[in-house]
Amino acid sequence: MSIAVIGAGVVGLATTSELLARGMDVTCFERGAPMGERSVGESRIFRYAHQVPDLVEAARHARLLFGDWEKAAGQDLIEAVGTVVSGDDVHGWADAMTEAGAEHFLVGPGSAQLRLPTSITAQHSLIDPAGGVIRVDRIRELLTDRCRDAIRSEHVHGLEAGPEGVTVHTSHSSHRYDQVVLAAGAATGPLAAQVGLYTPLALHHHARFTFPLRATAPIGPPAWITTSASGLPTYQHSSTPGHWAVGLELGPEAIGWTVGRDAALAALEAATLDYVRAELELVEPRIVDRVYCTPYDGLADGIHYRRRGGVLAVYGENLMKFAPLIGRDCADAVINVSIPSSLGHAQ
Numbered sequence: 051m052s053i054a055v056i057g058a059g060v061v062g063l064a065t066t067s068e069l070l071a072r073g074m075d076v077t078c079f080e081r082g083a084p085m086g087e088r089s090v091g092e093s094r095i096f097r098y099a100h101q102v103p104d105l106v107e108a109a110r111h112a113r114l115l116f117g118d119w120e121k122a123a124g125q126d127l128i129e130a131v132g133t134v135v136s137g138d139d140v141h142g143w144a145d146a147m148t149e150a151g152a153e154h155f156l157v158g159p160g161s162a163q164l165r166l167p168t169s170i171t172a173q174h175s176l177i178d179p180a181g182g183v184i185r186v187d188r189i190r191e192l193l194t195d196r197c198r199d200a201i202r203s204e205h206v207h208g209l210e211a212g213p214e215g216v217t218v219h220t221s222h223s224s225h226r227y228d229q230v231v232l233a234a235g236a237a238t239g240p241l242a243a244q245v246g247l248y249t250p251l252a253l254h255h256h257a258r259f260t261f262p263l264r265a266t267a268p269i270g271p272p273a274w275i276t277t278s279a280s281g282l283p284t285y286q287h288s289s290t291p292g293h294w295a296v297g298l299e300l301g302p303e304a305i306g307w308t309v310g311r312d313a314a315l316a317a318l319e320a321a322t323l324d325y326v327r328a329e330l331e332l333v334e335p336r337i338v339d340r341v342y343c344t345p346y347d348g349l350a351d352g353i354h355y356r357r358r359g360g361v362l363a364v365y366g367e368n369l370m371k372f373a374p375l376i377g378r379d380c381a382d383a384v385i386n387v388s389i390p391s392s393l394g395h396a397q
């Protein structure tokens with residue numbers, strides 16, 4: 051069976067790596083730098099904490115598989131010293147974790163277990179002790195090394211499905227494959243549409259900014275999901291020693307696609323700086339790094355798969371924490387010509 055994976059983000063590379071490990075004939079097409087779009091940057095948040103038990107379970111599976119990657123890499127890929135979720139809806143998250151049998155506990159505002167860059171005012175915070183920070187830079191090194199010989203630097207412009215397989219048209223050539231895994235991140239929608247598959251098309255602008263920490267005492271847990279005093283959803287974590295990365299959500303009038311990248315970035319930068327100045331006393335309001343990407347409109351946590359004939363498309367948000375699970379499930383689905391169904395999110 052000949053297989054093409056389109057996109058060398060973390061999802062495409064995890065899939066390619068798994069297929070190579072099973073001795074399959076696989077080519078991974080990438081138009082830019084591997085893990086240079088949505089998988090760019092040095093860190094992400096890992097958590098068991100999710101709002102539905104299926105995803106808690108998926109995170110548990112993914113953590114086991116990250117363990118295999120850690121053995122191969124010879125170093126930790128997740129620095130697991132906990133993730134905190136604060137806010138009114140933490141009980142829903144706690145219920146999902148209880149149902150999935152994942153360790154967690156709730157603490158109040160004065161808890162000595164919370165050493166975050168500000169004092170917590172939320173009535174309840176959920177501590178997910180096995181959460182933490184994903185070292186994306188190490189994953190990039192591991193996966194690009196494993197997949198090096200399979201990656202082809204070509205921009206895929208077209209897909210054509212027929213009875214004999216799927217033809218992949220690139221900037222350089224056209225090749226026919228028995229199976230194609232479409233893992234092109236923000237570009238999945240337009241390619242999927244060419245073979246009659248619907249996946250989300252609408253995107254918006256997003257950016258996460260990194261700041262120096264003023265804290266001299268260690269921060270912990272190092273990852274935190276909360277809502278600002280003005281009601282903006284935020285996620286934040288210790289990205290590298292002495293640094294704190296913060297992302298927040300704004301409405302479509304500020305970050306919608308038609309607003310344009312520059313205007314959206316300016317709005318996000320201003321809002322994030324305002325938030326840091328107003329609410330994070332242990333963070334210096336000085337931006338030292340920025341990660342920009344284009345997420346889908348309206349998608350929350352979750353992994354989604356669609357198949358038509360020889361093309362399997364995979365998409366979703368916050369996929370880094372599930373990457374080894376997605377790679378394994380996509381490889382199974384390619385070999386069995388099926389759709390991954392372990393999460394109940396297959397469509």
Ligand SMILES: Cc1cc2nc3c(=O)[nH]c(=O)nc-3n(C[C@H](O)[C@H](O)[C@H](O)COP(=O)(O)OP(=O)(O)OC[C@H]3O[C@@H](n4cnc5c(N)ncnc54)[C@H](O)[C@@H]3O)c2cc1C
Nearest residue numbers: 057059060061081088089095206235237343368369370371
């Ligand atoms: C700021 C930020 C914070 C995040 N926080 C978290 C978090 O805390 N926890 C978490 O789990 N996840 C988080 N995520 C999300 C996670 O990083 C992404 O879901 C994941 O990296 C997506 O990987 P991917 O492989 O699907 O997409 P991508 O990494 O975008 O990979 C797609 C690849 O396809 C290539 N490509 C596209 N079109 C073509 C084409 N036509 N031909 C050839 N190649 C093509 C692109 O160049 C790209 O390399 C965050 C993302 C960002 C940006």
